Amino acid sequence: MYKLLGGFKEYLKWQDIVVDNAVFRLHNLFTTVLLLTCSVIITATQYVGTPIQCIVNKGLPARAINTYCWITSTFTMPDAFLRRAGSEVAHPGVANDYGEEDSKKYYTYYQWVCFVLFFQAVMCYTPHWLWRAWEGNLLRTIIMGLNVGMCKEEDKTKKKKALIEYLLRHVKRHNMYALRYWFCECLCLINIIGQLYLMNHFFDGEFFSYGLRVMSFSQQAQEERVDPMVYVFPRVTKCTFHKFGPSGTIQKHDSLCVLPLNIVNEKTYIFLWFWYIIMATLLALLVVYRALILALPSIRPRLLHTRNRYISREVAEAISRKTEVGDWWVLYMLGRNMDPLIYREVVSELAKKIETAASNNP
Template identity: 70%
Template sequence: MFKLLGGLSVYFKYQPVKTDNAVFRLHNVFTTVLLLTCSVIITATQYVGQPIQCIVGGGLPANVVNTFCWITSTFTMPDAFAREAGKEVAHPGVMNEYDSSQEKKYYTYYQWVCFVLFFQAIMCYTPKYLWDAFEGGLLRTIVMGLNIGVCHAEEKEKKKEVIINYLIRHERTHKLYALRYWGCELLCLINIVLQLWMMDAFFNGEFFSYGTRVLGYSEVPQEERYDPMIYVFPRVTKCTFHKYGASGTIQTHDSLCILPLNIVNEKTYIFLWFWYIILAIILVLLVIYRLIIIFVPTVRPRLLHARARTIAMEAAVLVSQRTDVGDWWLLYMLARNMDPLIYRELISELIKRMGEKSGARA
């Protein structure tokens, strides 16, 4: 198992220069690895058993019926879930068709679960891929190794001078840089909402209420109770197989099929339900936070001072007033990736140079 999943550790490789935030990484890294892990485990049938095993009779080859029922679909009778297993019905959801008052409920998703999870992982990784392409290593180039405070004084002064010259020369040119990053964060929220809708459609409208039904399962009276996880991911289903008999007449064989893979599926998707709901709420709050940064400039000095405690509040106010939102965001990200003492010296020199430039223009 370790060999199987060990390759996913590359996604958690330490990044000395961070160009994003923790919520962005939760969506793009953690969720991607989570989905890939689930897809790999479900695919690796040697760890979870055969995907389907059907009880067959009448001289039918078991492997033929297993393959047929796997590639077509199996079904349950919905009103059989509310009946007592072992007395009224053989298993939850399994009963004779003529005793049922509802139509058959077919399950056609289980062949596609591993592929859908893999596709979801690609969708979660897309915002990071786009941001890495947009960012192009700009922040790493600007930092120039000053995230480590131990360096020669002469080297430090030269690098600070290069950074300040860059910031002065490219003043008010980083708005697109910031908007692209915030756009990728918004894309994360859109992706989560879209995936919630896709999973609900994938499970025939059962996913949105899946988590709430599981939470409310213990509060339902015993005589009315049935496990919602078994309803969405049944462990025993029925499958109908037709073949020609010796005289050429069509024979119908009704088989009970065990789906051991659904033990994994039900746990996977209950975790994904809670994780996606939590992540969607966090991303909504993050988008609101970004809108406040864009449209309420007065909060920027406080945020910059909170990020870099080594600089005075007055310095944070001055540098925030003299920069637009794009330059401010770049300075904010520099505060995350530079040694605090070096950053304080950089901001002091930058304010001085900006003042000189403003005086020269006047």
């Protein structure tokens, strides 16, 4: 299992040049690895272990019944979850259906869980892939190793000069760079909300309230308790198999099926419920924060000064006033990656040259 999951560590390796936000990486990388790990574990349990075991009558092949019940579906009786297990019903949700087809609750999701998790992982990775394609290693190219302060003075001077010349030559041309990145952050929020609706539909409308019901389960009276994890992911279900008898009459066989895979599923999805709620909250706050940056130019100098305290408020205000939001964002990201002292020198000199150029071209 370690060899199977060990390759995912490449997605979480440390980045020397950061071109995005921590919440953005949590969505794109950590959530992707989390979903792929869950998919691999469930796939291994499903196709290597024994995902279903059915109790069958004598004369029926157990392996064939197991396969049949797995690839078709099993069912429970929802009202049987409210009865006392061991006295009124054999197991939670398992009771006589009395031929009432409409009262059965069928479970067909379990063979699709590993594929759905993999699809969710691909969707979570898409904003990262899209941003990497648009970003094109721009920051890494213009930083030129200035993220490390220990370098020769001559090399440092040449690189600072080249960086300042680039920023002056491309001033007011970075708006699309910033807007594309913020679009990818919005895409993350849309993806998380969309996946919440997907999982809710996948589990027949049971997922939205799943975590809340699990939390409130321990506070309910013993006689009123209905374990939501057992209700959504039943451990024992029923399966009906029909075959021809010796005289050609169709015979109906009831089987009691144990689903050990649902032990893994219920723990996986309770963790995913909490994680997705956390991610949706963080991404919603992040999108609001980006909207404020766009709508309120007055907060940009403060953020630039907060990013690097070596830059004075006056310099931050001057450079923010003479540049557009895309240029401000590039400078802000440079502050996250460059050596603080080198960054102060670059911004101070850039502010002077922009002011000089503005005064020469009134």
